[in-house]
Amino acid sequence: MKELSLHILDVAENSLRANASLVQILIVESTKDDSLKIVIIDDGCGMTKEYAKEILNPFVTERKTRKVGMGIPLFADTAKAAGGELKIESYLGKGTTVEVFMRRNHIDRPPLGDIASTLTGIICNEDETDVYFMHKIDELEYYLDTREIRETMGDIPLCTNSVLNWIKEFIKENETKIGEEIENEISS
Amino acid sequence: MKSLADLQKIRDKAKKELEMRQSADRTQVRVYMGTCGIAAGARESISAIMDELSRHDVSDVEVTQKGCIGLCEFEPIVEVQRPGENSVMYGHIGPEKARRIVLKHVLGGIVLDEWIVNENK
Numbered sequence: 001m002k003e004l005s006l007h008i009l010d011v012a013e014n015s016l017r018a019n020a021s022l023v024q025i026l027i028v029e030s031t032k033d034d035s036l037k038i039v040i041i042d043d044g045c046g047m048t049k050e051y052a053k054e055i056l057n058p059f060v061t062e063r064k065t066r067k068v069g070m071g072i073p074l075f076a077d078t079a080k081a082a083g084g085e086l087k088i089e090s091y092l093g094k095g096t097t098v099e100v101f102m103r104r105n106h107i108d109r110p111p112l113g114d115i116a117s118t119l120t121g122i123i124c125n126e127d128e129t130d131v132y133f134m135h136k137i138d139e140l141e142y143y144l145d146t147r148e149i150r151e152t153m154g155d156i157p158l159c160t161n162s163v164l165n166w167i168k169e170f171i172k173e174n175e176t177k178i179g180e181e182i183e184n185e186i187s188s
Numbered sequence: 189m190k191s192l193a194d195l196q197k198i199r200d201k202a203k204k205e206l207e208m209r210q211s212a213d214r215t216q217v218r219v220y221m222g223t224c225g226i227a228a229g230a231r232e233s234i235s236a237i238m239d240e241l242s243r244h245d246v247s248d249v250e251v252t253q254k255g256c257i258g259l260c261e262f263e264p265i266v267e268v269q270r271p272g273e274n275s276v277m278y279g280h281i282g283p284e285k286a287r288r289i290v291l292k293h294v295l296g297g298i299v300l301d302e303w304i305v306n307e308n309k
Binding site: 001006009010013016017070071074114117118120121122124125126149152153154156157159160161162163164165166168169170173 | 189195198203206226230248253
């Protein structure tokens with residue numbers, strides 16, 4: 001996968017299938033420390049300790065529709081290539097946390113890519129699983145919380161195309177804003 | 189910047205469309221996003237669907253995603269269901285075909301037979 005956003009979508013997909021009611025996606029970058037961390041936390045069904053270890057092997061999956069599970073192994077490879085690693089912590093009945101660390105300026109670190117499309121892609125799930133997203137670069141940050149949006153929308157579901165478009169634009173604008181501000185800071 | 193006021197406007201417009209229809213059923217578009225779907229470009233397809241709908245000023249279509257259904261070789265898969273009609277599953281739907289499906293099937297009600305998933309092929 002060419003973008004970190006696609007890996008994020010893929011991992012969040014596991015959270016949705018695990019019947020999570022909230023998926024938290026946190027991206028924390030530090031230009032000083034040359035680090036980029038992605039944390040995906042869900043409160044879904046979780047896995048046993050043994051299974052969480054096994055899941056880095058592509059031939060392990062709980063899905064019935066096909067026999068290989070490539071998502072986590074692919075992300076782990078990407079992290080490793082960019083001077084980092086992927087860790088999974090899971091508790092049965094409580095949820096799963098996937099934490100990925102990478103060197104921000106590593107030549108093999110893929111770009112974040114289209115995070116706006118990734119988030120709308122996750123938010124339009126049929127089970128109304130909520131999403132909390134936070135992106136922080138150095139001291140700059142913004143967030144999106146679908147629980148707040150749901151409150152504003154009342155009985156109009158979030159998987160309505162016009163609502164999804166608003167979310168996408170909101171993320172795009174904020175990404176551009178923090179991106180530009182960081183650029184300015186680095187060059188000044 | 190996008191504000192909460194914009195969101196309230198969207199809510200009011202969607203509500204109005206809902207009242208005009210006088211039925212709880214609305215057209216559903218579903219994109220499958222397992223690892224297979226994502227790797228085949230499903231995110232770009234669903235993105236194109238959302239964009240094409242708003243380009244035609246439609247604000248009340250249900251766009252949802254689901255996981256892998258075991259038809260990985262047909263990904264990206266897009267499913268359309270108009271109220272009171274059978275659901276139709278299309279295979280190998282990139283962004284351009286996705287836009288076409290919105291225009292012809294979602295908005296126009298015309299099924300695009302040649303793109304329907306056929307497991308016997």
